[in-house]
Amino acid sequence: MSSQPRVILDSKSFGITINRLCCQLIENHNDFKQSAIIGLQPRGILLAQRIHKLITEKTGNKNIPYGNLDITFYRDDFRRGDPLIPKSTQMDFIIEDKKVILIDDVLFTGRTIRAGLDAMLAFGRPQLVELLVLVDRRYSRHLPIMPNYVGITVDSISTEKVAVEWKEADGGDKVLLLKK
Amino acid sequence: MTKLSVQHLLGIKYITKDDIDLIFSTADNFKEVINRPIKKVPSLRDITIANLFFENSTRTRLSFELAERRLSADVVNFTASASSVTKGETLIDTVNNILAMKVDIVVMRHPKPGAAYFLSKHVKAKIVNAGDGAHEHPTQGLLDAFSIREKLGRLKGVKVAVIGDILHSRVAISNIYCLKKLGAEVMVCGPTTLIPKYISGLNVKVEHSMIKALEWCDVANMLRIQLERQEINYFPSLREYIMMYGLNKQILDSLNKEIVIMHPGPINRGVEITSDVADSKHSVILQQVENGVAIRMAVLYLLAS
Numbered sequence: 001m002s003s004q005p006r007v008i009l010d011s012k013s014f015g016i017t018i019n020r021l022c023c024q025l026i027e028n029h030n031d032f033k034q035s036a037i038i039g040l041q042p043r044g045i046l047l048a049q050r051i052h053k054l055i056t057e058k059t060g061n062k063n064i065p066y067g068n069l070d071i072t073f074y075r076d077d078f079r080r081g082d083p084l085i086p087k088s089t090q091m092d093f094i095i096e097d098k099k100v101i102l103i104d105d106v107l108f109t110g111r112t113i114r115a116g117l118d119a120m121l122a123f124g125r126p127q128l129v130e131l132l133v134l135v136d137r138r139y140s141r142h143l144p145i146m147p148n149y150v151g152i153t154v155d156s157i158s159t160e161k162v163a164v165e166w167k168e169a170d171g172g173d174k175v176l177l178l179k180k
Numbered sequence: 181m182t183k184l185s186v187q188h189l190l191g192i193k194y195i196t197k198d199d200i201d202l203i204f205s206t207a208d209n210f211k212e213v214i215n216r217p218i219k220k221v222p223s224l225r226d227i228t229i230a231n232l233f234f235e236n237s238t239r240t241r242l243s244f245e246l247a248e249r250r251l252s253a254d255v256v257n258f259t260a261s262a263s264s265v266t267k268g269e270t271l272i273d274t275v276n277n278i279l280a281m282k283v284d285i286v287v288m289r290h291p292k293p294g295a296a297y298f299l300s301k302h303v304k305a306k307i308v309n310a311g312d313g314a315h316e317h318p319t320q321g322l323l324d325a326f327s328i329r330e331k332l333g334r335l336k337g338v339k340v341a342v343i344g345d346i347l348h349s350r351v352a353i354s355n356i357y358c359l360k361k362l363g364a365e366v367m368v369c370g371p372t373t374l375i376p377k378y379i380s381g382l383n384v385k386v387e388h389s390m391i392k393a394l395e396w397c398d399v400a401n402m403l404r405i406q407l408e409r410q411e412i413n414y415f416p417s418l419r420e421y422i423m424m425y426g427l428n429k430q431i432l433d434s435l436n437k438e439i440v441i442m443h444p445g446p447i448n449r450g451v452e453i454t455s456d457v458a459d460s461k462h463s464v465i466l467q468q469v470e471n472g473v474a475i476r477m478a479v480l481y482l483l484a485s
Contacts, residue, residue, distance in 0.1 A: 070209065073221035073481075083183045083485035085202075086209040091216075122218035 005163070009135075009152055009175035017151045018047075021132060022054045024149050025101065034127065035099040036065040040116050041072075041087040044104035046166045047134055051103060065093035074115040095124040101149075105164040107133040110145030135162050135175055184482050188300045188307040191316035192357035200361060204326055206478035207471070214250060214473055224251035227484055230278050232288040233310070234260040234295075239445050239469065240310050240320070244287050247476035256283065271295065275303045285483060288312075306483050314348050320444055321354025323475040325362055327468045328399050331440050336363035341393040343369045343425065344403030344452050347376050347414075351444045355401060356382050369393035370403075370425060373414040390425050394435055401442040402427055402452045418451065428454040432462070440464055 009017065029035045032055065039048025045068050052066045072086035102116055113131060120126070134151035140158070154162055156177060163176045184199050192200075213221055229248045233241055241257075248255045258278070260266075265274060275286060287308040288296055293315035300307045311317040329335050340359055346352045346368045359366050360383060367385040368375055369392075380386055387393045394400060405421065415421045427441070441453070441463040449455050458465060 072209075073213070073223045078223050079226070079485060083482070085182050086206065088209065089212050118222070122216055122220070124217055 005176040005178040007174050008154060008162075008177050011173045014173040014175070017134070018050060018054065021134075021149055021151060022051055022058060025051070025055060025132070026058060028130075029099060029101075031059055032061050032064045034097070035101065036067065036093060036095065036126075037101050037103060038067045038069050038091070038116075038120065040102065040104045040112065041068055041070040041089070043106075043164065046168060047105050047164075048103040051132070065098070067091035067093065069116060069119055071112060071115040071119045074118040076111060076115070089119075091123055095120065095126050097125070097127045100126040100129045101132055102129055103132045105133065106135045106137060106162050107131070107145070107147050107150075108137045108140050108162075109142040111142060113145050114143050134164060137162060183485065187483070188296070188309075189318050189479055189483065190296045190300060190307065190309045192318050192321045192354050192361070193316070195318075197361045200322065200325070200358065203322060203475065203478050203482065204329065206482060207322075207326060207474040210250075210477040210481070211471065211474040213477075214470070220250050220252055222252045223481060224248070224253035224484055227251075227284045228254040228256065228282060229285045229287060229480070230256045230258060230283045231310075232258045232260075232275070232278075232286055232290075234265070234288070234290045235311070237289055237310070239472070240289065240317075243469070243472040244308075244310060244319075244476050247473050247480060248287075250473070251477055251480060253285075253480070256281075271299065272302050275299060275305075279303055279305050285480065308479060308483065311350055314350050314353075316354045316357075317350040318354050318358075319472070319476055319479060320351050321358035322479070323468055323472045324351075324355050324401060324442060324444070325358045325364075326475055327442065327464050327471050328359075328364075328440065330467065330471065331464050332398065335359065338364045338399060339367070339397045340364050340399045340401060341367045341369055341387070341397035342401045342403065343390060343393060343427075345374045345406050345414075346370050346379065346403070347374045348406040349403050351401075352403060356384055360384075367393055367396060371415055371421070390427070391431070394427075394431065394439065397439060399440040399442060400427070401444070403444070404446065404448055404452060422451055426450075426452055426454070427457055429456045429460070432457055432460075438462060442468060445469070 037048055037052045039045035068090045070087045070089045072084050130148040132149040133147045136147055136150045136153045137156050138153050159180050161178045161180050165174050167173050185196055186194055285306045287310050289310040290312050293313035295312045296307050296309035309318055342352050342355055356366050367387055369387045369390055443465050447458055
C-alpha cells in the first residue's frame with residue numbers, strides 16, 4: 001500500500017535549482033564553445049532541453065550542440081526481465097574532442113549512466129565528460145559513479161521511488177518521493 | 181506493445197500487425213545505429229547464432245551476418261554443399277549437432293517449403309526463416325514494406341504492384357501478407373503462366389498487362405525471373421518476356437506520375453528492369469538493402485529478448 005507522495009522540491013525551488021545548475025555550468029564552461037549537452041532517454045531529455053535553453057539565453061551562444069541519447073542497447077539487464085524497447089537517439093554533431101555534459105533526472109544505482117557512457121563512446125572520443133543530475137539518491141550506488149553537478153541530494157531507502165514531474169509533460173515542475 | 185507474439189519468425193502469415201509495428205519501430209532505432217561511427221551495440225553479446233544456408237545467397241546471407249555481428253552476437257556459418265549433408269545427414273541431425281554446441285538462434289534458408297516450420301517443431305532454438313522454397317521470406321517482406329513506409333511516409337491505402345515471376349516467388353507471398361496486414365492494396369502482375377491459380381484468394385488484384393499495373397500503382401516491386409526454379413518453359417522466349425514485362429525508362433516516363441521502383445535483388449539488368457531505371461532517383465533498391473540490415477537486427481533483437 002502506498003501513502004501520499006511527499007513533495008521534496010516544489011515548483012518555485014525547482015526553478016531556482018535549475019537556474020543555479022546553469023550558473024555552475026557557465027562557471028566551468030564559460031562560453032560553451034568547446035562543450036556539448038547530451039540528455040539521456042527517456043527522462044533526462046526534458047531536463048537537458050530546459051538547461052540547454054537557459055544556457056543559450058544566458059551566454060548568448062546559439063550554437064551549443066545538443067543531443068538525445070538512448071541507452072537501451074547498452075543496458076546490462078537485457079534478457080533478464082521484460083523486453084526493453086528503445087527510444088530515439090539524435091546526435092547531429094561530432095562528439096570528438098568536446099567537453100560533454102551528460103544529463104539525467106535521477107542518479108540512483110548508476111547503471112544508466114554507465115550505459116550512457118558506453119553509448120556515447122560509440123560516437124567518438126570526447127575531451128571530458130561531466131555528469132549533471134537533478135536528484136542524487138546518495139548511498140544507493142551499484143557502481144562507482146559520481147555526479148559533477150547536483151540539484152538536490154536525497155537520502156532514500158530502496159522501497160522508495162523518486163519521481164520528477166515536468167511542466168511540459170505533467171502539468172507542473174516538482175520532485176516527489178513515493179513509497180513503492 | 182513490447183514483445184513479439186511469436187517465438188520464431190517463420191512467416192508473415194503467423195505474425196500480427198502489432199508485431200510488424202514493433203519490428204518497424206525497433207528497426208528505426210537500428211537504422212540510426214548502423215549510421216553511427218561505431219556501428220556496433222553489445223546487446224546480443226551472450227548469444228550465438230547459426231546461419232544455415234542450404235541454398236545459394238549473397239544478399240540475405242551477408243545481410244543477416246552483418247546484422248548479427250553489429251549486435252555483437254557470435255556467428256557460425258554453415259553451407260550445405262561443404263558439409264555432411266552431402267554424406268546424407270538429415271536436417272534434424274544437422275541442426276541438433278549444431279545446437280549441442282549451444283547455439284541460441286538458427287537462421288535458415290532451405291529449398292523445401294515448410295522447412296523452417298518443421299525445424300521449429302523439432303529443435304530447441306529460435307528459428308528465423310530466411311526463405312523456404314517458394315513459400316515465404318519474411319524478413320524480405322518486412323524490409324520491402326519498411327522501405328515503402330520510409331519513402332512515402334505511410335502504408336495504409338498505398339497501391340503496390342508486384343510484377344514478374346509470382347509463381348516461384350517467396351518474396352511475393354511475404355510481401356502480399358505484410359502489405360495487406362498494414363492496410364495497403366496489392367496487385368500481382370505477370371504472364372498467366374507465372375501467376376498462381378488461386379492467388380486472388382489472398383485478396384489481391386490480378387493483372388496481366390504491365391502498363392495497366394504501372395498506371396494503377398504507387399509502388400512497383402519488380403521480381404526476377406527465377407530461371408533456376410523453372411522446370412518447364414513458362415514463356416516462349418526471354419526476349420518476349422522483356423517486351424511485355426520488362427521495365428525501361430520510356431515506359432516510366434510515359435506514365436504521367438512518379439512511382440517508386442523496388443527490386444529484392446539480384447537484378448537481371450536488361451531483363452525485368454533496365455539500368456537507367458534501377459539507378460534512377462525513383463528506385464529505392466539500395467535503401468532496401470540498407471533497411472534489410474536494420475530490419476534483421478530488429479528481428480534478432482526482439483526474438484532474443
